Amino acid sequence: MDVNNIAELSGNIAVVGYGLAAIGPGIGVGLVVSKTIESIARQPELASKLQVTMWLGIAFTEALALIGLATPFIFV
Amino acid sequence: MSSPIEKLFATILKQGALLIALIAAAGGLIGYLVASTNGLVSALIGAAMAFVFVSMTALSVLFGGKLSLGGFFGVVLGGWIVKLLGFIALVATLRGADFIVGPVLFGSVVVSILGSLALDAVAFTKARIPTFEPK
Numbered sequence: 237m238d239v240n241n242i243a244e245l246s247g248n249i250a251v252v253g254y255g256l257a258a259i260g261p262g263i264g265v266g267l268v269v270s271k272t273i274e275s276i277a278r279q280p281e282l283a284s285k286l287q288v289t290m291w292l293g294i295a296f297t298e299a300l301a302l303i304g305l306a307t308p309f310i311f312v
Numbered sequence: 313m314s315s316p317i318e319k320l321f322a323t324i325l326k327q328g329a330l331l332i333a334l335i336a337a338a339g340g341l342i343g344y345l346v347a348s349t350n351g352l353v354s355a356l357i358g359a360a361m362a363f364v365f366v367s368m369t370a371l372s373v374l375f376g377g378k379l380s381l382g383g384f385f386g387v388v389l390g391g392w393i394v395k396l397l398g399f400i401a402l403v404a405t406l407r408g409a410d411f412i413v414g415p416v417l418f419g420s421v422v423v424s425i426l427g428s429l430a431l432d433a434v435a436f437t438k439a440r441i442p443t444f445e446p447k
Contacts, residue, residue, distance in 0.1 A: 258396065265392060269385060276381065284377065285441050287384065288317055291373040292436050295366070298392065299425050302365055305399050306421045308407050309414035 250311055257304025264297035320439040321374040325367055327435065328428045332363040335424050343416040354413040358420025361402065366428045368395050 272290040276283045314322070336359035343351030368391060376387035406412050 254400075265389075269389065273385070282443060283381070284317060285443055287373060287377055288320065288436070288439075288441055291369065291388075292432060294373075294388070294392070295369055295429060295432055298369065298396075299429055301396060302362070302399060302425055303422055305396070305403055306418050308403055309412070309418040309421075 250308065253307065253311070254305060257301055257307070261297045261301035261304075264300075265294055268293040268297060316439065316441050317377060318374065320435060320441065321370050323439075324370055324432055324435050327431050328367060328370075329363065331427050331431055332359050332366075332424050335359050335420065335427055339416070339420040339423065343413065343420070346416060347413040350411050351413045351416045353411050354417040355420040357406065357412070358417040359424050361399075362421045362424030362428070365395055365399055366425060370432075 268290055272286050275286050336356050339355035339359060340352045343353075343355035345351070347354070369388075372388045372391035376384040376391075379387060406417070
């Protein structure tokens, strides 16, 4: 047995990058939404204001996902 | 009469469409100079992709806001998953196409997304959203 090659993986490492591009913003959006739900539970009368604020948080977080998922066009 | 939130989203969608049209024009010109017709097509596809995916979030919040709280989160989060899956499918489809110039399309997507984010942030800070809305 060749000790320099104990385990071997094949495939494209870029796939890991696409996974990371999805998981980071996924966690981010989850946090934004969970805090919004918590805030609406505390102060239901602020719901409409909180929902719009939440949208801005999601927009910023998902921008990273969209940019990360578009990278196959530059990293082949 | 439309509510202040509906007015805000209408402004955001209108301004976003205008900005991305400008980016598509400028990107198309740059793409054409860099890689002729394929560059032009790539820049236009990139700007269109960015517009569809960015405006979908705003639309989901706008329409979801008319539903109950559970419906709102269902529409916004369900829309988010559908959008990301659609984006992945689109990227996988376009990636191997002959008429795509990767760097031009990527640049067009990134500039459009960042531009519309800046626009959204400005529109949001300027908006006057009442704490309480009488029915």
